[in-house]
Amino acid sequence: xxxxxxxxxxxxxxxxxxxxxxxxxxxxxxxxxxxxxxxxxxxxxxxxxxxxxxxxxxxxxxxxxxxxxxxxxxxxxxxxxxxxxxxxxxxxxxxxxxxxxxxxxxx
Amino acid sequence: xxxxxxxxxxxxxxxxxxxxxxxxxxxxxxxxxxxxxxxxxxxxxxxxxxxxxxxxxxxxxxxxxxxxxxxxxxxxxxxxxxxxxxxxxxxxxxxxxxxxxxxxxxxxxxxxxxxxxxxxxxxxxxxxxxxxxxxxxxxxxxxxxxxxxxxxxxxxxxxxxxxxxxxxxxxxxxxxxxxxxxxxxxxxxxxxxxxxxxxxxxxxxxxxxxxxxxxxxxxxxxxxxxxxxxxxxxxxxxxxxxxxxxxxxxxxxxxxxxxxxxxxxxxxxxxxxxxxxxxxxxxxxxxxxxxxxxxxxxxxxxxxxxxxxxxxxxxxxxxxxxxxxxxxxxxxxxxxxxxxxxxxxxxxxxxxxxxxxxxxxxxxxxxxxxxxxxxxxxxxxxxxxxxxxxxxxxxxxxxxxxxxxxxxxxxxxxxxxxxxxxxxxxxxxxxxxxxxxxxxxxxxxxxxxxxxxxxxxxxxxxxxxxxxxxxxxxxxxxxxxxxxx
Numbered sequence: 001x002x003x004x005x006x007x008x009x010x011x012x013x014x015x016x017x018x019x020x021x022x023x024x025x026x027x028x029x030x031x032x033x034x035x036x037x038x039x040x041x042x043x044x045x046x047x048x049x050x051x052x053x054x055x056x057x058x059x060x061x062x063x064x065x066x067x068x069x070x071x072x073x074x075x076x077x078x079x080x081x082x083x084x085x086x087x088x089x090x091x092x093x094x095x096x097x098x099x100x101x102x103x104x105x106x107x
Numbered sequence: 108x109x110x111x112x113x114x115x116x117x118x119x120x121x122x123x124x125x126x127x128x129x130x131x132x133x134x135x136x137x138x139x140x141x142x143x144x145x146x147x148x149x150x151x152x153x154x155x156x157x158x159x160x161x162x163x164x165x166x167x168x169x170x171x172x173x174x175x176x177x178x179x180x181x182x183x184x185x186x187x188x189x190x191x192x193x194x195x196x197x198x199x200x201x202x203x204x205x206x207x208x209x210x211x212x213x214x215x216x217x218x219x220x221x222x223x224x225x226x227x228x229x230x231x232x233x234x235x236x237x238x239x240x241x242x243x244x245x246x247x248x249x250x251x252x253x254x255x256x257x258x259x260x261x262x263x264x265x266x267x268x269x270x271x272x273x274x275x276x277x278x279x280x281x282x283x284x285x286x287x288x289x290x291x292x293x294x295x296x297x298x299x300x301x302x303x304x305x306x307x308x309x310x311x312x313x314x315x316x317x318x319x320x321x322x323x324x325x326x327x328x329x330x331x332x333x334x335x336x337x338x339x340x341x342x343x344x345x346x347x348x349x350x351x352x353x354x355x356x357x358x359x360x361x362x363x364x365x366x367x368x369x370x371x372x373x374x375x376x377x378x379x380x381x382x383x384x385x386x387x388x389x390x391x392x393x394x395x396x397x398x399x400x401x402x403x404x405x406x407x408x409x410x411x412x413x414x415x416x417x418x419x420x421x422x423x424x425x426x427x428x429x430x431x432x433x434x435x436x437x438x439x440x441x442x443x444x445x446x447x448x449x450x451x452x453x454x455x456x457x458x459x460x461x462x463x464x465x466x467x468x469x470x471x472x473x474x475x476x477x478x479x480x481x482x483x484x485x486x487x488x489x490x491x492x493x494x495x496x497x498x499x500x501x502x503x504x505x506x507x508x509x510x511x512x513x514x515x516x517x518x519x520x521x522x523x524x525x526x527x528x529x530x531x532x533x534x535x536x537x538x539x540x541x542x543x544x545x546x547x548x549x550x551x552x553x554x555x556x557x558x559x560x561x562x563x564x565x566x567x568x569x570x571x572x573x574x575x576x577x578x579x580x581x582x583x584x585x586x587x588x589x590x591x592x
Contacts, residue, residue, distance in 0.1 A: 016465070019465050019468050019469050019472065020449075020465065021449075022468050022472060023421060023464050023465055023467075023468040024425070024428070024445070024448040024449050024452055025449055025452055025453050025456075025461055025464065025465065026446075026449035026450050026452070026453040027453065027461070028453075035461075035462065035465065038462055038522055039462070039465060039466060039469070041521075041522075041523055042413060042466060042522065042523055042526075043466075043469075045409075045410060045413075045523055046410045046413055046414060046479065047410075048406075048407060048410050049407065049410050049411065049414070049479070049482050049483060049486060050478070050482070052404070052407060052482075052486050052489070054482055054485035054486060054489070057485040057486075057488050057489065058485070058488060059481055059484030059485050059487070059488065060484050060485070060487040060488035060491060061313060061484055062313045062343070062539075063299040063300070063313065063491070063537075063538065063539020063567070064299060064300045064343060064345060064539065066300075066342070066343065066345075066346070069342045069346070071339055071342075079206055079207070083206035084206065084431075086204065086206065087202075087203055087204060087206075087431070087432035087433070088430075088431055088432060089429060089430075089432075089433070089434070089435035090435065096430055096431060098430055098444065098447070099441065099442070099443060099444060099447055100443065101443075101444055
């Protein structure tokens with residue numbers, strides 16, 4: 001089913017770097033080409049999707065057709081702050097501690 | 108079948124034995140075997156004994172106890188428990204302790220079940236072999252040089268080696284059924300939405316389903332009955348009544364039709380095809396009608412799955428950012444938030460998880476969304492329609508659970524080849540229907556006999572019929588066998 005003309009455009013190292021950035025992953029330089037190879041192979045297989053006729057089909061995001069399920073608007077007790085902070089890697093008082101945010105993300 | 112959960116429960120409740128003795132025996136077996144099998148990541152000895160004593164006290168006092176009172180149950184470590192840790196077999200959650208219990212944990216413990224420990228999985232349930240577990244590979248009790256399957260391999264191995272009365276797994280593309288087949292036990296994936304996902308660490312939210320891995324079909328039915336039903340904490344839980352599957356289980360199924368997809372007959376090992384053929388003969392002898400059905404998109408299921416599941420995973424796993432919980436990098440090089448996120452995630456996630464996050468991010472990214480993600484969702488509808496057409500001709504679809512018996516540890520290095528293990532199971536999740544894997548004999552061609560499984564699939568919410576048919580098969584089969592080790 002994998003017709004050659006269905007094969008995706010080759011994934012470049014720059015593409016892999018770009019996707020890693022979108023995914024907030026720090027892929028070490030030396031692993032980029034192995035990852036490129038694996039992803040290319042998987043995308044090559046997935047290309048078989050292009051050979052299926054999908055004209056006029058509504059995408060199916062979910063097996064159940066439930067929409068807008070509403071709960072009763074009843075206040076519930078919240079989880080204690082101490083429980084929520086117990087797993088935090090860095091805490092100051094009742095707050096999560098993070099590095100300096102102002103200055104924006106590196107690009 | 109003298110050690111299934113129902114039998115153990117009955118023995119405790121009729122005071123032939125005690126919960127404490129049952130728990131002690133289970134803990135002793137774990138102490139003996141777990142260093143070799145690595146089924147459990149964590150075992151709650153003291154709490155399990157205390158729970159058992161409390162239940163024995165209730166029984167001795169003549170008080171009524173729950174239907175699961177006293178039975179030791181193992182929990183896949185991607186289902187959150189206040190007791191112990193919940194790690195998803197990932198370094199990123201190595202020290203994570205949940206502040207709440209999953210809905211299934213509440214329902215099981217309210218019925219008296221004793222949580223004996225947390226079992227290993229492929230990291231974040233991404234794998235079919237339990238080799239991608241941060242705490243070491245899990246081994247198959249039938250042959251320790253082979254994989255138990257995955258991702259619920261720790262739970263399947265624990266049941267197979269009798270290290271618990273039953274276990275919970277989760278199934279996103281076969282992760283309950285495939286390890287159950289490879290370990291020679293029962294693995295049941297209910298219809299999507301039948302059991303609350305609240306407290307199941309999300310992988311593919313439109314595919315994930317919790318289910319039991321058990322010694323017998325009647326155990327699976329009982330655990331399902333205890334867990335199924337709507338939950339205000341999960342808006343994707345089906346708001347419909349749960350039929351009583353336990354009391355109807357022993358009824359002989361009324362005239363039913365078994366569908367055999369032509370697409371399920373190629374590329375299987377001979378022992379797997381033979382197991383399916385034996386099952387066909389059994390159902391014929393029972394008076395069932397055997398019909399051919401057509402599922403031409405069986406192969407395309409893997410491609411569809413490897414777009415949808417990674418896409419959902421890349422979104423779900425975005426929550427692991429090193430801020431609120433989980434691993435945070437100690438690297439001084441992380442100067443800003445971006446570095447902190449990326450360094451923490453790449454240190455915490457293993458290679459397969461990172462590969463799937465990358466794949467999911469790619470198929471959702473600008474310029475590729477329509478070609479991959481949207482198209483996969485359209486094909487998902489086609490796959491659902493294919494099942495609907497097939498189920499107009501039959502009540503259950505019979506086939507293999509996995510194309511082969513357990514493979515050797517380290518024997519499958521190509522990620523794509525590993526993905527193909529799930530060719531018969533992913534479409535169940537894509538369509539949101541139910542399926543069960545049953546022990547169905549052995550592959551005798553290898554050095555040690557290895558279990559093979561058959562799968563029965565049924566339409567969404569057809570659990571009562573599916574379980575009845577599975578139980579009828581089990582009664583004739585004589586139940587599961589036990590590894591000698």
